[in-house]
Amino acid sequence: MAGRRALIIVSNRGPVTFDRGPGGERVTRRGGGGLVTALRGLLEHHDVTWIAAATTDEDRVVAAEGSSEVAFVAPEPDAYHGYYNVVANPMLWFIQHGLWGRGLRPDLDRAFHDAWRDYQTVNRLFADRVVVELDNNPGAAVLFHDYHLYLAPGYVRAARPDAKLAHFVHIPWPADWTILPEEMRRAVHDGLLANDVVAFHTARWARNFEVSCDEIVGGHARTHVTHHAISIDTAEFEGLAQSDDVAAEERGLEASRPEKLVVRVDRTDPSKNIVRGLEAFGLLLDSRTEWRGRARMLALLDPSRQSIPEYVEYVAAIERTTDEINARHPHAIDLQVADNFPRSVAAYKQFDVLLVNAVYDGMNLVAKEGPLVNARDGVLVLSENAGAHEELAEWALTVNPFDVWGQAEALHEALSMDPAERRRRRDGICAQVRRHDVHAWLDGLLADLDSV
Amino acid sequence: MAGRRALIIVSNRGPVTFDRGPGGERVTRRGGGGLVTALRGLLEHHDVTWIAAATTDEDRVVAAEGSSEVAFVAPEPDAYHGYYNVVANPMLWFIQHGLWGRGLRPDLDRAFHDAWRDYQTVNRLFADRVVVELDNNPGAAVLFHDYHLYLAPGYVRAARPDAKLAHFVHIPWPADWTILPEEMRRAVHDGLLANDVVAFHTARWARNFEVSCDEIVGGHARTHVTHHAISIDTAEFEGLAQSDDVAAEERGLEASRPEKLVVRVDRTDPSKNIVRGLEAFGLLLDSRTEWRGRARMLALLDPSRQSIPEYVEYVAAIERTTDEINARHPHAIDLQVADNFPRSVAAYKQFDVLLVNAVYDGMNLVAKEGPLVNARDGVLVLSENAGAHEELAEWALTVNPFDVWGQAEALHEALSMDPAERRRRRDGICAQVRRHDVHAWLDGLLADLDSV
Numbered sequence: 001m002a003g004r005r006a007l008i009i010v011s012n013r014g015p016v017t018f019d020r021g022p023g024g025e026r027v028t029r030r031g032g033g034g035l036v037t038a039l040r041g042l043l044e045h046h047d048v049t050w051i052a053a054a055t056t057d058e059d060r061v062v063a064a065e066g067s068s069e070v071a072f073v074a075p076e077p078d079a080y081h082g083y084y085n086v087v088a089n090p091m092l093w094f095i096q097h098g099l100w101g102r103g104l105r106p107d108l109d110r111a112f113h114d115a116w117r118d119y120q121t122v123n124r125l126f127a128d129r130v131v132v133e134l135d136n137n138p139g140a141a142v143l144f145h146d147y148h149l150y151l152a153p154g155y156v157r158a159a160r161p162d163a164k165l166a167h168f169v170h171i172p173w174p175a176d177w178t179i180l181p182e183e184m185r186r187a188v189h190d191g192l193l194a195n196d197v198v199a200f201h202t203a204r205w206a207r208n209f210e211v212s213c214d215e216i217v218g219g220h221a222r223t224h225v226t227h228h229a230i231s232i233d234t235a236e237f238e239g240l241a242q243s244d245d246v247a248a249e250e251r252g253l254e255a256s257r258p259e260k261l262v263v264r265v266d267r268t269d270p271s272k273n274i275v276r277g278l279e280a281f282g283l284l285l286d287s288r289t290e291w292r293g294r295a296r297m298l299a300l301l302d303p304s305r306q307s308i309p310e311y312v313e314y315v316a317a318i319e320r321t322t323d324e325i326n327a328r329h330p331h332a333i334d335l336q337v338a339d340n341f342p343r344s345v346a347a348y349k350q351f352d353v354l355l356v357n358a359v360y361d362g363m364n365l366v367a368k369e370g371p372l373v374n375a376r377d378g379v380l381v382l383s384e385n386a387g388a389h390e391e392l393a394e395w396a397l398t399v400n401p402f403d404v405w406g407q408a409e410a411l412h413e414a415l416s417m418d419p420a421e422r423r424r425r426r427d428g429i430c431a432q433v434r435r436h437d438v439h440a441w442l443d444g445l446l447a448d449l450d451s452v
Numbered sequence: 453m454a455g456r457r458a459l460i461i462v463s464n465r466g467p468v469t470f471d472r473g474p475g476g477e478r479v480t481r482r483g484g485g486g487l488v489t490a491l492r493g494l495l496e497h498h499d500v501t502w503i504a505a506a507t508t509d510e511d512r513v514v515a516a517e518g519s520s521e522v523a524f525v526a527p528e529p530d531a532y533h534g535y536y537n538v539v540a541n542p543m544l545w546f547i548q549h550g551l552w553g554r555g556l557r558p559d560l561d562r563a564f565h566d567a568w569r570d571y572q573t574v575n576r577l578f579a580d581r582v583v584v585e586l587d588n589n590p591g592a593a594v595l596f597h598d599y600h601l602y603l604a605p606g607y608v609r610a611a612r613p614d615a616k617l618a619h620f621v622h623i624p625w626p627a628d629w630t631i632l633p634e635e636m637r638r639a640v641h642d643g644l645l646a647n648d649v650v651a652f653h654t655a656r657w658a659r660n661f662e663v664s665c666d667e668i669v670g671g672h673a674r675t676h677v678t679h680h681a682i683s684i685d686t687a688e689f690e691g692l693a694q695s696d697d698v699a700a701e702e703r704g705l706e707a708s709r710p711e712k713l714v715v716r717v718d719r720t721d722p723s724k725n726i727v728r729g730l731e732a733f734g735l736l737l738d739s740r741t742e743w744r745g746r747a748r749m750l751a752l753l754d755p756s757r758q759s760i761p762e763y764v765e766y767v768a769a770i771e772r773t774t775d776e777i778n779a780r781h782p783h784a785i786d787l788q789v790a791d792n793f794p795r796s797v798a799a800y801k802q803f804d805v806l807l808v809n810a811v812y813d814g815m816n817l818v819a820k821e822g823p824l825v826n827a828r829d830g831v832l833v834l835s836e837n838a839g840a841h842e843e844l845a846e847w848a849l850t851v852n853p854f855d856v857w858g859q860a861e862a863l864h865e866a867l868s869m870d871p872a873e874r875r876r877r878r879d880g881i882c883a884q885v886r887r888h889d890v891h892a893w894l895d896g897l898l899a900d901l902d903s904v
Contacts, residue, residue: 098628102811103722103762104769107731108855110739120830158562159696175627178837181852211627211663279559294611310555317556347641359554360809386632400633 005046005446006140008133010126012084012148014070015040026058035145035170036364038230038438049133049140051126053080053178073129075122082118086111090308092147095179096171097271097360099310106179116184119399120151123191127155134160146170150191157194164452166197168445169232171362172387173205177212182375189217196452199445200227201363201387205209214246224451228444229391231361231437234372241345243372249346253298260295260415263351263378265344267304268337270314272399273359273383274301275344276323278333280357282325285332285439288412297355297416300344347368353414356386359401365388367396371429377422379414379428381407391436395428401413457498457898458592462578464536464600466504466522467492472512478510486817487597488623488888490682490707501585501592501793503578525581527574530556534570536565536600538901542760547631548623549723549812551762558631562641565877568636572603575643579607586612595900598622601644610644616904620897622682623814625657629664639668648904652679653815653839680896681843682815683889686824693797693825701798705750706712712747712867713801715830717818718797719756720789722766725755725811725835725853727773730785731861734777734810737784740864747867749785749807767842805866808838811853816875817838819848823881829874831866832881833859842886847880859883 015036019026035263042048050279054060064073074081091112092254094100096447106112130142133236134156141164153165170193177185198220200206206227213220240246262281266272281297301318305311315337320333348354348370355376356367367388369381372436382389382396397410459878474481494500506515515524527535543564547729548553558564569724578601580625582594582701586608593616596605621644631635641664644650652658658679666670692698714733720725733749753770757763767789768890774787800822808819819840823832834841834848841850848864 016453058533068493098554099631101555101557102550102854103553103766105553106730106854108852110735110857111733113857178550179854180835181858182850202802216649248647275556279561281560314555338497351492384634398634400560400630402554403633405560405562406633 002072005294005449006137007042007046007136008049008130008131008140008142009042009145010051010142010149010152011035011039011145012053012088013055014050015043015074016068016070017056018058018068019056020058026062026244026336034230034232034363037233038441039145041233041438041442044059050136051133053122053126060127071129071133073122073125075125078324079118079121082115083122085307086115087119088148089305090310091180091318092150093171094310095177096147096170096174097357098174099270100179102179110318113383120305123149123151124155127159130156131159133134134163140164140245141166141452143445143449144195150188152191154187154194164449165195166199166452167195168199169205169209169362170201172202172360172385173208173212175208175211175215177216182225185444189213193217193220193223195223197224197226197448197450199225201229202390203227204390204437205387214449223346224448225449227442228441228448229387229436230365230441231433232365232368232372233438234434237369237372243342244343245342246349249340249343250349253343253350255309257350258294259294260291260352261350262295262297262301262355262406262411262415263347263370264297264355264357265300265347265370267302268311268315268318269304270363273357274299275314275317275413276401276404277355277357277407278318278321278325279412280355280404281333282321282328283404283408284411286328287408291415296331296353298351299333299335299339300340300347301335302339303337314397315362324443345373348373349375352376352432352449353379353381353383353411355386355407355411356383357381357399357401357407358383358386358436361386361388367392368433373428377419377426379417379422379425381414391432392429395425395432457874457901458589459494459498460501460503460582460589460592460594460660461491461494461597462503462594462601462604463487463491463541463597464505465507466502466524467495468520468522469508470510470520471508471748472510472543472618472824477783485683486815489685490893491597493685493890499589501589503581503585505574505578514782519886523581525574525577527577531570531573534567534688535574537759537807538567538881539571540600541757542762542790544602545623545634545723547629548599548626550626551722551811552625552631554631560633575601575603579604579611582608586615591615593618594899595620595901601887602640604643606639606643607648616825617647618651618901618904619644619647619896620651621661621702621814622653623781624837625660625664626661626811627663627667628892629668637668641665645669645672645675647675649676649678649900651677651900652843652882653681657814659838663816668879676900678900679891680900681839682817682893684820684824685890686886689821689824691904693801695794697794700798701792701795702801705795705798705802709802710746710748712743712804713799713802714747714749714800714805714807714867715752715822716749716807716809717752717799717822720753720767720770721756723761723811723813725765725809726751727769728853728856729807729809729859730770730773730777732856733785734773735856735860736778736863737781738779740861743864744781744784744865747862748783748802750799750803751785751787752792752799753787753789754791755789760770797825800825801827803862804828805831805860807833807863808835808840809833809851809853809859810835810838812853813838813840819844820881821883823878824885826878829873831869831877833862843884844881847877849882
């Protein structure tokens, strides 16, 4: 690998955001999320300029001062709303996770067409800022991230034809983009193909991208399409698992746990397939009576995107389904909708079965974090549509996310598995995750940039 | 083309079905539907054995007698229910028309797994009957039809390795089959690939089939994958348009019509995209005030599959949307949910704009029938996802089915188009439909069989 580099990272959320404390003083918050955590490793070893959207009033103040480690762009709030809450979420997110049913929704009305112009506007704002930073630092490589910024690379390329541009898409890529009107889906593809490199987490998403490029713009020309599986910092995560916060949560969990604990840890996102997972656990207790009273499902759910109606409805469906199943099987499901990361890590240590049954998922880091720190040789039940399946299928029990009966059967198989087999599988996952950790992912990204 | 052939046609519905009249006498009803109509042309010129499911009590009597021109198979009613009402409709139909949203539904429970066994059972029944007919007539070619019978060719091939087998799929083929669990989607593909020829209506569906074969079974081996666009009998249809029944309906329509008539003719199927079409017409009147009072939408809808909850809900959504728009714009939409074919043909003659905005559609014969008999140089507004778009795009106004604003704009463009341009477009469609009529389609099918 080459040494220290000049990098411009471009993502909607940055590594840091600002607020005012009770005394009016500036407060700095480190951003969470797998992407920012994974990229933070670059900050130490390279000269990084990070461009992100200002999302608070104080961010806007900082943006105006130009004083932060983050180069903020500050879209008009109306434009940001159309860009973020209408186009990126839920439209692109739903398209890419296969969540639209097409029968009655989506409904691309005049407001959506207006929001598409907002998406263009905010992407142009990002691109303008990239051009400024490139002029300050002409040798820098630009690394765009994710579905908020599909158009920005095209704008940068038009202004700076020789720039080194790469884009990492962190969510699934479907072959079928027909939900977006022709000029919009073409713009998405043209924008991405203005990059020298477009990268995904798995071979499957990369292959689908080649298919959709063929279909929509007749190929992918000079762009190198590749894939690198994002991962975790294993040493850091194992350290976290030993922290006092986690230990305190674990004591509570150990005191109350039944013989067998089935755990899921997710954001309350329809793509995570929480409702079908609950139903599968209900079916398990209906059909395999030996687990009644002996097995419980612990669902630790971080509330997500509650400004979007589909997400509010989804939480209601989760609660309704849980109530129905608990009425049939008292205390079968322990549902906790809260943001409590130490408790999630404690649950990782305590599970006998970890259920990751995502409808679609770009990668899914729960499937890597959980087994790494688990203390009971717990079994991973894994959706064939999670990106992690490409790496971990050999050691997981594979399920189809729509097949609740199949999931119930897989839960039974996992709960009944003999200890040696459980250990063999967990060892396999841990070895894979250690070998392909976040540093390996970053090395892959940087090697792509070198190849440009 | 070769001369008289021995053909075994296999389809769920046959060309004829039987009932008892009021006096207990046997009554014969000719089957409707585009497929049966199109295939009927084969009966005169070839030695055809037609295998279909008995769907009435009297069919079962005829099946037991073996007395009909149709070789009936008679599944147990329970098995037929699982095969038809659970697996074929709505599961396969919804998958192939992109109608599942994946967030909460579909939900493949134990009942679905049981129904899948019904699908196998009924397919085997069809296959057994094909083998009997092949033994009677060893040189015959077998032509399977549609999504009810994906497994039957595999069963026949296992029993008669040298049989000549072809399958025509009349509905869209998606590249993504992940909604079906692995063993089921593999069975669908293995079954189809047991044919010598698999044919679709368009290059797009055939290409998607090759993609899904690559994905699921690693290729399509020795099977020839092809496409032929189904069409209509133009002479017969033009004759029908001159019939007394149609003329009577047309007089009523002419007496009541406004200056401009926007027509749609469909089954009440979510794949037909009726609700968004109504919304688009509402948006047109909201935004282009010049059409208020001058343009009306006439929606002639044949009630369909009302034993399936999704279809009942869809009719309710159609009625609700119509009421909302008529509250804003009195008498803007004339909604008629009834089976009245002469009235549909009269509307074909009278439209100024014909809206075919299907979510997905294997072909869509309305887009061919309507322009052929239209008397006003009406304009076709056509979904890019209708199979007919591959043939007719050049002369239609293309719309994205999800883009209601785009559809409103296309309706305005169609209503405003100058007469010479309208005529040029309609002439183009008529010439294409005459050149590629149902006889051309049948010739294509038979040539495929010759090539085996």
